[in-house]
Amino acid sequence: MAKPRIFISSTFYDLRYIRAEIDQFIENLGYQAIRNEEGDIPYGKDEALEEYCYNEIQNIDILISIIGGRFGTESRSKDISISNMELKIALQEDKQVYIFVEKNVLAEYETYLINKGMDIKYKHVDDVRIYQFIEEIKSLPNNNNIKGFEVNSEILIYLKEQFAGLFQRFLQNQSRVKEISLINKLDATSKTLNQLVTFLSKENQESSEEINRILMINHPLVEEIKEHLKIDYQFYILELLDVETLLKARGYSGKHADRRFWNFESVRLNKKLKLSISKAIFDDDLKLKFIKRSDWKKTYVKFTEENEDDDDLPF
Secondary structure, three states, X not given: OOOOEEEEEOOOOOOHHHHHHHHHHHHHOOOEEEOHHHOOOOOOOOOOHHHHHHHHHHHOOEEEEEEOOOOOOEOOOOOOEHHHHHHHHHHHOOOEEEEEEEHHHHHHHHHHHHOOOOOOOOOOOOOOHHHHHHHHHHOOOOOOOEEEEOOHXXXXXXXXXXXXXXXXXXXXXXXXXXXXXXXXXXXXXHHHHHHHHHHHOOOOHHHXXXXXXXXXXXXXXXXXXXXXXXXXXXXXXXXXXXXXXHHHHOOOOOOEEOOOEEEEEEEEOOEEEEEEEEHHHEOOOOEEOOOOHHHOOHHHEEEEEEEOOOOOOOO
């Protein structure tokens, strides 16, 4: 069974205990936690190791980003840390993202804003680029909700509430699927009625033929033939000649009449197939009568199958 894949992104040494606790929380929910140190990311030999982390983000559902006071390992491609780069890629890929920042760092961030551009040594971070990255995230038009935390349990409580909200939203969307299906059916019906209105407004033979085609394409006889002959495309029947032409193309011989039915036969793999269609559903000119589904009788069409006799065998 498919599980939500949740990527845990942060610097390692200073936040390794939080990472382990979140990993356990995710596993207890029955989800799949993705952590670099647990070997959850497949590495190859063709690129730098960090590139495989970035590639893995394309295959996840949620990214949890934890920002503390350490800048961490710098990315090879940009003047940014690897964990910050992971978050940026997740945002670019439009993944569901949850961002947590230590409260001391978040509080000192306000001091950074006041003194931005000045050469100041900060107490709670080892690199001013951490504050520059937080500023960049906060300036985004969406996915920029940042939650401060002081102890690990605050993260777990928040994630539990958010995951519950995601599940509730999923259930709501599932209920709307039926509504959308109904709307689509009503829309199709409306289009058919509009066609009928358009055709009825034209007082000529062409419109009459088109109306008949629209009605006959859903005729019970068409449904019966499609079912018996396993035809998966749309067609319509206006007269007996249409039936003969269709069945001839499917390997049936010409019609043979008895008192009540038109009979068509075909031989396949030593089996004789017989399709009988009631004369009662055609008028005197052999035109197919329009019959509502509620008035249709199963006896109007009969399909039989029997083995051919083997009298010509020499034993």
